[in-house]
Amino acid sequence: MNNEPAVVLPWHGRETSERRIADADWERLERHAAEILAAFGMDLDTPGTRDTPARFLRALYDATAGYDGDPKLLTSFPAEHSGTQSGLILEGPISFHALCEHHALPFHGAAHVAYVADEEIIGISKLTRIVRLYARRFTVQERMGEQIADALVDLVRPRGVAVHLEAAHLCTQMRGVAEDGSRTVTTFWRGLFNEDADLRREFLLQIKP
Ligand SMILES: [Zn+2]
Structure with missing residues (x-):
């Protein structure tokens, strides 16, 4: 484990003091x-x-705890030098619950998060922490995915990142069009995944239920 300072994540949120x-x-x-x-x-x-x-x-208050940040994300297991470039590191399904910022009603589902390491890796549990950090707040699925992808880029400087979110939105299921059972699927690519269709296919194949 190296002693480099942990990368400071962009929280895009209020300061902790304002949450008290x-x-x-x-x-x-x-x-x-x-x-x-x-x-x-x-x-x-x-x-x-x-x-x-x-x-x-x-x-x-609990459902929006993501605004407080997650100190453990940065302190308990800083990124490690793996000493070698590795293949696809994938975690999921990671369940999450978020609040839609348009209706303040929940949307919930599962995330799959993957990265291709350059020289750094992080503990697998951190991928779950990153997802929960950006889920526990008022947000939209699109922004949540972008934030997860950007956080992973900041944290491990990987060669590529893929994030796949699938969620049911209570604001559409309980009201309005009442689309019971529908799911919203979004994918986000960074680095290698933007350029490499085979890599995208491998990721999507691996996360198939
Ligand atoms: Zn909504």
Whole structure:
């Protein structure tokens, strides 16, 4: 393991300090959440729902933890010199849950992430961490894929990166066109994958269910 400083990832998010919500703000948010839930028909005066506004906010807070960054991504296992160029390193399916920034409703699915190492490699679990980091926030599938690909480029300086996301969007399934069962598929290529159709085929073949 080398001692080079870990690459600093572009978080594209708010600073951690802004995510700490002061008690007074939290109480105000609870009142607003209660008002919204009640306006749409929830009876907040039952044993089951009395704490729902607070639970709803806590769930939202957890679901957007990606804005806090992931310190372990950078500190616990810095990129290592493998000493040799290697073939395709692929991880997946990595399950994820994200919130659509247009409707604030979840979209969830699976990611496959691959890279062709140049001289550096990272622990496989970091690929999962990168996916979760960019999923746990308000986003769109397209940006999420770009951010995962760019983070991997920053972190390991690989020869190529491939990211494949397949997700079900509750905003289309629960409302609007009510497309139950449909999936949105997006792929993102960096480096070698842009130039090498065989490599793209190998990746897509390997991630077939
Ligand atoms: Zn949406």
